[in-house]
Amino acid sequence: MPLPAFASKLPDVGTSIFTVMSQLAAECGAINLAQGFPDYDPPQVLTEALARHARTSGHHQYAPMPGLLRLREEISRKTAQLYGILPPNPDTDITITSGATEALYGVLAAVVRPGDEVLVLEPAYDLYGPAIRLQGGVPVYVPLLLPDFRPDWERIAAALTPRTRLILVNTPHNPSGAVLTDADWQQLATLLADTPTLLLSDEVYEHMTFDGQPHRSALQYPALAERSFVLSSFGKTYHATGWKVGYCVAPAILTAELRRVHQFVTFSVSTPTQHALADVLAEAAHYEALPDFYQQKRDLFAELMAPTRFELLPVQGAYFQLARYATIAPGEDDVRFARRLTREAGVAVVPVSAFYHDGTDHGLVRFCFAKQPDTLTAAAQRLHKW
Incomplete structure (x- = not known):
């Protein structure tokens, strides 16, 4: 017996843009600066504590x-x-x-x-x-x-x-x-x-x-x-x-x-x-050190991106960097640009229109700089070469 028809509670909602761009990055072998997660491990003292408590009756x-x-x-x-x-x-x-x-x-x-x-x-x-x-x-x-x-x-x-x-x-x-x-x-x-x-x-x-x-x-x-x-x-x-x-x-x-x-x-x-x-x-000590830890990553990424034609916006907090790409692809919508960047340059980003309910497009993409220096360096080199 076929299922009865039903109305979705979220008929206009598809797969999250973060999942979409991460999947595309994996398919293309791109460096994933799209999804907001670090590529380094938690502090050793924390993982050791977890192991200790996992062994505790x-x-x-x-x-x-x-x-x-x-x-x-x-x-x-x-x-x-x-x-x-x-x-x-x-x-x-x-x-x-x-x-x-x-x-x-x-x-x-x-x-x-x-x-x-x-x-x-x-x-x-x-x-x-x-x-x-x-x-x-x-x-x-x-x-x-x-x-x-x-x-x-x-x-x-x-x-x-x-x-x-x-x-x-x-x-x-x-x-x-x-x-x-x-x-x-x-x-x-x-x-x-x-x-x-x-x-x-x-x-x-x-x-x-x-x-x-x-x-x-x-x-x-x-x-x-x-x-x-x-x-x-x-x-x-x-x-x-x-x-x-x-x-x-x-x-x-x-x-x-x-x-x-x-x-x-x-x-x-x-x-x-x-x-x-x-x-x-x-x-x-750990969380008190985080502002300097991430500021160094922000500043390193800005330095590495300087030779590219991306215009980086000021960043006061969190671990994301917005960038304009108007001088690289004038008039191109941000979703198309993000997909093309992932496929052609090998660096995945998130189009900022995904953060607007109506897809407002200001010609911006988001990079995540919560990455190892080698990861940020490799990504910037790919973008500069592209």
């Missing part, structure tokens, strides 16, 4: 639904120290999730109701829009101002309505590397002060800001913290994206709603992995 069954208490306690300590705030309550304010991706989806599933509007600042990570729509929500897109990808506060204010359930921000920003300033956060706090609107702050690149500029978190602004879900990623911080461990910090009343969803999605996260992370999180 009792560390192979379900962890508590909110996460191991000792890991949540370490996160509380670290968060208070890093941002100069009162420690979040590890019992009621912190939830360990299967990557920040699960946390983000869980937040949206917990608080967005059919017909609710969610403000999204574009360009934006491609998960945001579909995850909102799957809850019956309505994404309301507000473009960031080029060339610096700054928030357009007038347009954001105009987009706020009584139906706005949530505003979603990302700092440091993927794909542009822009960071929110103190003035930005103050402006946002003022806009939301007399509204019931919640805030979802995606801060997975929190330890990657450059040129002496600090990362500012929503948690540092009391008027925002009381209405915020703040997301972090161990995968990004410890070069272990495949481990898929993240967490969410939020007030108890909001955390309770996230956990209502989390318990029915993944329930809990890998037990030995959480033990290993709790071991290493007590030592701040």
Whole structure:
């Protein structure tokens, strides 16, 4: 008997551009600077801790639904120290999730109701829009101002309505590397002060800001913290994206709603992995060194790319580099250019139009510089030769 016809919940959504470009890179033998993952391993102390806990009796069954208490306690300590705030309550304010991706989806599933509007600042990570729509929500897109990808506060204010359930921000920003300033956060706090609107702050690149500029978190602004879900990623911080461990910090009343969803999605996260992370999180040296570590990669990549005809945009944070290609292929759309670059030059990138819901094309591509120096050197040589 044939299956009955049914309407897709996401009829216009295909395979992620990151998967598409990575597959094309593999087919062409290209250097993959498209997908945002390092080509180096986590710190040895972390992998050794994981091996140790994998051999420990009792560390192979379900962890508590909110996460191991000792890991949540370490996160509380670290968060208070890093941002100069009162420690979040590890019992009621912190939830360990299967990557920040699960946390983000869980937040949206917990608080967005059919017909609710969610403000999204574009360009934006491609998960945001579909995850909102799957809850019956309505994404309301507000473009960031080029060339610096700054928030357009007038347009954001105009987009706020009584139906706005949530505003979603990302700092440091993927794909542009822009960071929110103190003035930005103050402006946002003022806009939301007399509204019931919640805030979802995606801060997975929190330890990657450059040129002496600090990362500012929503948690540092009391008027925002009381209405915020703040997301972090161990995968990004410890070069272990495949481990898929993240967490969410939020007030108890909001955390309770996230956990209502989390318990029915993944329930809990890998037990030995959480033990290993709790071991290493007590030592701040690794994440304190990340700004310099990634700034050196940013600067090396810029130096290597100087002989090419790509125009590199400023990068304040995260580990991505946007580049204009107008002098190389004037008028060519970014998807076609990215595919051609992968096939002909042997370097895979992401077209920035993929970060816009309507495919807005500004003639930009995104490189990931979270790579070994040899990888970046080989990629730049191929691009220069091409």
